[in-house]
Amino acid sequence: MQLARGRGARVVAAVRERDASEARRLGAEMVVDTGTGLEAAVRREWPDGADACLDTAGLGASALDCVRDGGAFVTSVTFDPRAVPDAAREISRQSVALQPDADATAELADRAANGELTLRVAETLPLERFRDAYTRLERGGLHGKIVLTF
Numbered sequence: 001m002q003l004a005r006g007r008g009a010r011v012v013a014a015v016r017e018r019d020a021s022e023a024r025r026l027g028a029e030m031v032v033d034t035g036t037g038l039e040a041a042v043r044r045e046w047p048d049g050a051d052a053c054l055d056t057a058g059l060g061a062s063a064l065d066c067v068r069d070g071g072a073f074v075t076s077v078t079f080d081p082r083a084v085p086d087a088a089r090e091i092s093r094q095s096v097a098l099q100p101d102a103d104a105t106a107e108l109a110d111r112a113a114n115g116e117l118t119l120r121v122a123e124t125l126p127l128e129r130f131r132d133a134y135t136r137l138e139r140g141g142l143h144g145k146i147v148l149t150f
Contacts, residue, residue, distance in 0.1 A: 001013060001023065001026045001027040001028055002026055002027050002116075002117050002118065003117075004027070004054075005027035005029075010029050010030075011027055011028045011029055011030075012028065012029065012030045012031075012032060012042060012045075012050060012066075013026075013028035013030070013031050013032070014031075014032050014033070014034045014038055014057065014059060014063065015028075015031060015032075015033070015034060016033070016034060017033055019143070022120075022143070025118075026118060030042075030045055034057065034059060038059070038062050038063070038065070038066060039062065039065040039066050042066040043066070046068075048068045048069075049066055049067050049068035049069070049071060050066050050067055050068060050071065051067075051068060051071050051072070052067065052071055052072040052073070052074070053066060053067050053071070053072070053073045053074070054074050054075075054076075055073065055074070055075040055076075055077065055083070056075070056076050056077070057077070058075070058077040058080055058082075058083055060075070060077075060080075060082050060083055060084075060085045061082075061085040061086075064085045064088060064091060064093070067089075067091050069089040069090060069091070070089070070090045070091065071091050071092070072091065072092045072093075073085070073091050073092065073093045073094075074093075074094055074095070074096055075094075075095045075096070076095070076096055076097075076098060077095070078095050078096075078097050083095060119144075119145075120143060120144030120145060121144045121145060121146075121147050122136075122142040122143055122144035122145060122146055123136065123142070123144075123146050123147070124146075124147045124148075124149060125146060125147070125148055125149070126148070126149055126150075127148045127149065127150055129148075130148055133146045133148060
């Protein structure tokens with residue numbers, strides 16, 4: 001959200017109600033619940049739909065419904081074949097797999113260190129406890145990422 005807002009995008013965040021205030025704090029102009037009524041909530045503000053959707057939560061078809069005809073839909077959820085919904089209304093659809101990029105990571109780290117980006121860290125664990133980290137991820141309910149340290 002912060003990067004999109006920094007580039008001038010108007011950001012709509014589809015999150016659970018408990019995460020709404022955090023989404024606003026991180027730059028969402030509008031917050032909608034991920035449950036039923038997602039499309040109606042977005043189209044109240046943008047009747048034709050959003051220009052684009054970056055789906056990082058695996059909402060799939062319900063997120064695609066929020067995109068205008070001829071818009072764009074991208075998901076980073078690559079482990080679920082339903083993440084990229086069927087073609088509709090000439091919307092460009094794709095999934096992206098994130099790849100390591102040392103230069104981009106260094107730039108983001110510098111921006112975070114300078115206070116330009118807010119990082120959400122749920123827990124920090126030593127590398128030896130990586131199995132505990134996976135258990136926490138599987139259990140869900142985290143508000144942020146788990147950081148493993150050396």
